[in-house]
Amino acid sequence: MKRATLAAALIAAGAVLAVGGFYAGRSTPPAAAIPQAAERKPLYWHDPMVPGPRFDKPGKSPFMDMQLVPVYADAAGEGGVKVSPTIQQNLGVRTAVVKKAEVSASFDAVGTVQFDERLSVAVQSRVAGYVERLAVRAPMEQVRKGQALATVFAPEWLGPQNELLALQRAGVAPDLIAATRERLRAMSIPESLIRQSEEAGTAQARFTLSAPSGGVVAELGVREGVAVSPGMTLFRIAGLEKVWAVAEVPEAQAIRLVRGQKVRAVLQADASQAFSGELKEILPQVSASTRTLQARFEVDNRSGRLMPGMLLRLQIAGATTSRLVVPAEAVIRTGTRAVAIVRKQGGAFEPRELKLGAELGEQVEVLEGLSEGDEVVASGQFLIDSEARLKSVLGAMQAAPAASGGAQ
Missing domain, CATH: 2.40.50.100 (RNA polymerase II/Efflux pump adaptor protein, barrel-sandwich hybrid domain)
Structure with missing residues (x-):
């Protein structure tokens, strides 16, 4: 009797579940009919490392070895590549501020003492x-x-x-x-x-x-x-009251030379002995092998301590000017252009094409492309570039499954 009652109860429960499932299926629309979130439509495609140019369809970047990245309406105002602070710390990203510096056009050269032919x-x-x-x-x-x-x-x-x-x-x-x-x-x-x-x-x-x-x-x-x-x-008879110090000056520095420039000449063998001088002549001939010009300095030798053949270290004085400079390590040179990666206020990074001026040791003059106060990446530029490429590849990988799922 108990077994019959238990069987009847199980049959009744199964019938209830079947009827419930039937009505539930009637009331729930099929999966294809379920409304999904509105599909994001790209406004355009661009290269995160060269965000200026815009493209109307996906493809490979003409600037970098990476795929173009879509830009959507909700992110249209964001430029460059965003890298999380954690990743920045892991990549060892270090930045420097673009600033103006008082730069002197002074430079050093080595000159050889010769007789002043005008005194002969x-x-x-x-x-x-x-x-x-x-x-x-x-x-x-x-x-x-x-x-x-x-x-x-x-x-x-x-x-x-x-x-x-x-x-x-x-x-x-x-x-x-x-x-x-x-x-x-x-x-x-x-x-x-x-x-x-x-x-x-x-x-x-x-x-x-x-x-x-x-x-x-x-x-x-x-x-x-x-x-x-x-x-x-x-x-x-060659006079010794004044002597010539003839120096080989590179072309890049020769343009800074002006007749009448003062020079401080220090004896190479004894730095305690210094002499005053003046630039008298820039010889109009460039050496084809060394790409240098000869500059002739007149050095006071009333003491008679300078003899022909001695070496002098010439400290050539120049005007001091204010110039916009960045660390030389912050500049990426591609051979045809110079680029620096700038950190924007929103935390994103974007490249800027630069027009460079004079090389100033560990710094380089910037003529165009940056403004005073800009923050540039001084180390880790190539890792940021790799991060941008990785994000581009991952974005393409995520888009591919979505497209294949939609096609089913």
């Missing part, structure tokens, strides 16, 4: 004769102004001097004696030699060549006993 003087013979004695016997000897260099015997000067002495003894008119004196001067007979002849009463054929200025005997063209002729250079 030549000592020549004005008459045919013989060198009887040399007071300076070797090149590169230092001489002072008025120092005796050589004694020359000039027999050709005996006749004109004897004529002058004879006229003086004859008591001729002063005008005739004055004319004779002028003829002796025209023959380049030194005035001191004429006075000696008049005082001694006999013609003098030996005279002493003296140094017209102080310096170094850079060229010695005679020896004792040799014959000399008019116009022959016997000595060439």
